[in-house]
């Protein structure tokens with residue numbers, strides 16, 4: 001049995017694009033998904049999260065076949081680039097949804113939600129509405145909710161792409177801290193080679209609807225001539 005994520009001969013077609021994914025994602029590691037625009041990175045993440053269903057093949061998470069299960073039944077949290085928050089609910093409520101979707105919260109639950117806000121640097125933001133927060137603050141609220149869900153798998157679709165360099169560094173440091181505490185399996189789409197150098201253990205390179213390469217960070221980075229410190233921009 002494989003404890004991580006297995007895509008076993010998964011195939012689907014969306015519009016005119018066909019996808020065929022067959023891979024194993026290491027448990028307890030940070031795996032970056034890289035590749036050109038339109039290659040199928042988000043589709044791969046959506047298959048794991050359950051927002052897309054394979055037309056054939058199987059998806060297993062921690063040894064359990066999740067191919068047909070609803071996204072809410074899967075042991076995953078997802079953070080998208082944006083649109084993570086419900087605009088009509090305040091930040092505390094958005095975050096507390098990570099604990100209990102019906103929002104029946106015990107006093108301990110309320111404390112945990114407040115602590116999660118403190119953890120991401122949003123103490124005192126609970127009563128604010130999402131529309132009044134900056135992009136980076138909204139992303140931190142989305143992290144706080146993912147932190148509370150505390151699922152074995154965290155999926156991130158370019159969560160830091162819209163942030164400035166300082167915030168991007170802060171957010172990826174927070175992500176690594178949480179990863180070290182929970183030993184969770186992190187799968188993150190990123191175009192940023194410096195981010196890959198900083199946080200990834202393995203890199204899946206997606207091209208034309210398939211996994212082109214699956215390699216350790218050192219091997220991936222050694223294929224590029226420039227030293228890591230000189231790299232910037234897109235993969």
Ligand SMILES: Nc1ncnc2c1ncn2[C@@H]1O[C@H](COP(=O)(O)OP(=O)(O)OP(=O)(O)O)[C@@H](O)[C@H]1O
Nearest residue numbers: 014015016017035036037038039040041042043044
């Ligand atoms: N529901 C859909 N219907 C039709 N085509 C789709 C659908 N979803 C994705 N596609 C197509 O599949 C291809 C891969 O899309 P996907 O979003 O997975 O790529 P990506 O690698 O994440 O790209 P980007 O880096 O630009 O976000 C694209 O050509 C996209 O237009």
